[in-house]
Amino acid sequence: MSYEAAKLKAWEELRNLNPAKSLAVKFLAEEYSIDLQNQVVMSLSCNVPAKDFYCILILHYAVKKLQGLPAVIGEWLTFRELSGIEGYFEAFKKRAIEPIIRKYGHKVEDTVIEVITFEGVPALVKVWKSDEDFGPDANIYFDRSIREIFCTEDIVVLAGIIASSL
Secondary structure (H helix, E strand, O other), X not given: OOHHHHHHHHHHHHHOOOOOOEEEEEEOOEEEEEEOOOOEEEEOOOOEXXXXXXXXXXXXXXXXXXXXXXXXXXXXEEOOOOOOOHHHHHHHHHHHHHHHHHHHOOOXXXXXXXXXXXXXXXXXXXXXXXXXXXXXXXXXXXXXXXXHOOOHHHXXXXXXXXXXXX
């Protein structure tokens, strides 16, 4: 599905919930305004429209938030452990894991960082230093509840955004 088709579908889903004319969503360290009338998601700090892939992710989150977010379970899973998404692992690895390893794999000791992506959507980033047997490695863990908020493609996009924001 193209970005434009995905955005149109997300706007329609949001409108069907009859929310206020505008909504605010915090994504990572940024505030975004969702203007339903003009169908635009704006970065409030930069006063520019959000990139298409950010827009779609923010709209999908807003729909789930209005419907009621699931509780954070506290059970951390790797991307591979999330059911039904094996076919997307290579995209996940290329967009999220490899950039983290390139950027931090040879520079840090073993590290764990908790990232609050959206309210109620935490992620853990783990980086392992290399040793005599293995090279550096990294992974992103998500709370099990993410499967009730985002589809597989959204999780891949979210992981890529997390990796690029570190």
